[in-house]
Amino acid sequence: MPSVLPDGEPVPEDGALPASALVGAGERPLGFYLHVPYCATRCGYCDFNTYTATELRSSGGVLASRDNYAGTLAEEVRLARKVLGDDPRPVRTVFVGGGTPTLLAAADLVRMLAAVREEFGLAEDAEVTTEANPESVDPAYLAELRAGGFNRISFGMQSARQHVLKVLDRTHTPGRPEACVAEARAAGFDHVNLDLIYGTPGESDDDWRASLDAALGAGPDHISAYALIVEEGTGLARRIRRGEVPMTDDDAHADRYLIADEMLSAAGFDWYEVSNWSTTEAGRCLHNELYWRGADWWGAGPGAHSHVGGVRWWNVKHPGAYAGALAAGRSPGAGRELLSEEDRRVERILLELRLREGCPVELLKPGGRAAAERAVADGLLEPQAYAGRGRAVLTLRGRLLADAVVRDLVD
């Protein structure tokens, strides 16, 4: 989650949602995102809402510490229960992200999950994921998570090359993430993801191939590959501005993406979103798919974003302020926006176009359809999917130009 919050209108003190947000809720899956805003150290490229101090205090003097964090977060889950009222939906996905969730004791993560289970109940086939730092887990930790109900785990591998990890300020040693995959399998996790980053300053095409090889060798059923985005205000942005490390250009990013798609496809992985590949449909990250398909999810934790029925809101960023609001019985929401019909149409296009299933052509206005036809002619959209199934589906080249295609299609 980006550290800069959008502008919006205030959230009511009790966190109440407009009635319109719950209309038709029964037909939409419900997910929970649980944010853990702590890291051992801050990585130079990261602009997420995360803190390295173990104790943070609100202006009202409420202590937000790592030790009682699971308890604080559980309070927001109980608030969610109140806000959603008698919404009967069991939770379809839970995703614990950060920060570094595994900086907390495994028991804390299990407690957070338990809070969701107590208040809402979990669907029988619920997907329960946590992000994990390869340095901060061991077989016992993984076993405890698995026993507590987690069935999917995502390791931040980033690269197999020491010099690349160094630029990213990642402290794990090459080889450790691959070992984590084996430990997770041994602990009984059904689904394991490795996150990779390409286009780090100083990374070569061959470094990238080596990282992909290492990741594939470890046998995960899901791989995410993200181009490094140098966000303003990060240490890495400063180092690039000072000329200490070179900026990777867009053409190199394009080359690395093509390498990734080629190697992953050859190893039996299929893309299902611009930056995500899996071996099977079951291996897809269902939680992320909720984001991309306009489902409802409640994001709990400082700075976390939520979406329920066309209302997007986000919490205060600082863990102290967050804990303070909950202690006072107030919603920690910092702002929200009520999406108009047109906003929702535009969001659907920009999110669904990134998926392998593409977005339905019915979403497009005449200007957008004309643009889509040009994009088909220019080789950016699949002609068969467009003509045969009425869907705008990106080609390989189109995936690299997805934002440009979206700009034209929303017309």
Next chain:
Amino acid sequence: MPATPTHVPEPSRTDPALIRNFCIIAHIDHGKSTLADRMLQLTGVVEQRQMRAQYLDRMDIERERGITIKSQAVRLPWAPTSGDGQGSTHILNMIDTPGHVDFTYEVSRSLAACEGTVLLVDAAQGIEAQTLANLYLAMENDLTIVPVLNKIDLPAAQPEKFAEELANLVGCDPDDVLRVSAKTGLGVEALLDRVVQDVPAPVGVADAPARAMIFDSVYDSYRGVVTYVRVVDGQLNKRERIRMMSTGATHELLEIGTNSPEMLPADGLGVGEVGYLITGVKDVRQSKVGDTITQQHKGATDALGGYKDPKPMVFSGLYPLDGSDYPELRDALDKLQLNDAALVYEPETSAALGFGFRVGFLGLLHLDVIRERLEREFGLDLIATAPNVVYRVVMEDGTEHTVTNPSEFPEGKIDEVYEPVVRATILAPSEFIGSIMELCQTRRGTLLGMDYLSEDRVEIRYTLPLAEIVFDFFDQLKSKTRGYASLDYEPTGEQASSLVKVDILLHGDKVDAFSAITHKDAAYAYGVRLVAKLRELIPRQAFEVPIQAAIGSRVIARETIRAIRKDVLAKCYGGDISRKRKLLEKQKEGKKRMKMVGSVEVPQEAFIAVLSSDDSAGGGKGKK
């Protein structure tokens, strides 16, 4: 300070023998406005507490840039403290002159209203080219020259050296050169005394039909057009009907008076007097500088000499950045034209820039001033195309085209192309002769002559195509002479030249705004430079975009913008969605500001950068 003069003669009843009409010729920054301020104070027409710096310069731009664009006249009573006229109150009419080369014609009319001029030169800088040009103009008008060195209080002043230089130019003794400090007021009384003593009184026929020359015409939103005149013969009286001799149009005199320095109505104006008229006309083109005014009944039959219609020399296309501002631009030009008889314009359409106007100017400063006023006073954001001159193209079949816009340059068999030329005068320290001649040579100049003004200062005269000056000539001259050179030029006619039109093609489509007419030897360099620059400025598109420079169908330069390969944000978590949608909205806004040239999106910044860059245009920037 002397007491306020007593027994001040009134307008229309002033003995011509007591009148002195004079102007001040000076280079920008040499202190003319400060000297005028001091004279207003010393003669008591502006009270101390009302005084503000540069009282006479009304427009913001004038005050800010320290230049005087429009001249005015002030009636100053002065009883000399020494000399022949000691003690008796004289009337000094100080006529302020525009200080720039573009307004030579207006200067010449201001000079024609005077019998004498104060030649004001900075004692630390010496005379500059434009001052010299105006001095020659004054000499041609047989004006009495009162040479004055200003700023003698400055540590860097070299009064001995520059007194010598002035004496050589004017033909007087160095000791006759007055030394003043307009800032402190030192020597200004003596200067006023000298004006009374040296400048001849006006001579005219009092009982002849009235003849008054218009030397300035200013639009005032409250009063309509205020016309400034110098009466040569006879008398103009309030409420009579007058006739403009160039057009025959007649008007009633609603008001007549003098400026001291605010407008003060009077019964009339007699021989030799200077003042203003208000007739109710709304447009300065109905009251033209240089025209002669007479009475409607029993008026004069012969106009005073010297009238000319202003003729634009430099053209530029002005386009609103936001196409919907077009009506505002038209209204703004209409308003400016009320006050500027030399400003001409007509609607023009550019495939690249949309709707705008092709605007004709007297010269580069004129262009600059108008553009700045449009942007500042009317709040318009404009794109101005590179300035160009007027070409006369004669075809093999004998037909002729006048080209004011390069994109209208005719296709087909051309016999000759004629371009305007100017006589340029450059003044500079003699150590720079070599680099100045080199510059003029590369600009297709022909040396006319060279004279030493003093031991180490030289006047160099060249014939140069106006088009070569319109570009960065003045900036180049300044940089090659470390800022010491000054330039003046006057149009002298036209010459046949080997000129070609260079077109710029984007993805095969001609971009009219970038077409230029250049000498054939310079065409290649122009093409290469522009093509390289556009490659930098135009963002990569979804497809490869060739940029070509061509003469007719012959391509002389080519660059390629490679197709963009990546335009996608990798991550899209739940919290990114609002941000992503807002980014998309912002990008859509940005896309609206792009101009479509064929299928290529060109940012407006690219047009502005190419058209206004230092090395392709804007030579007027530094010229004052």
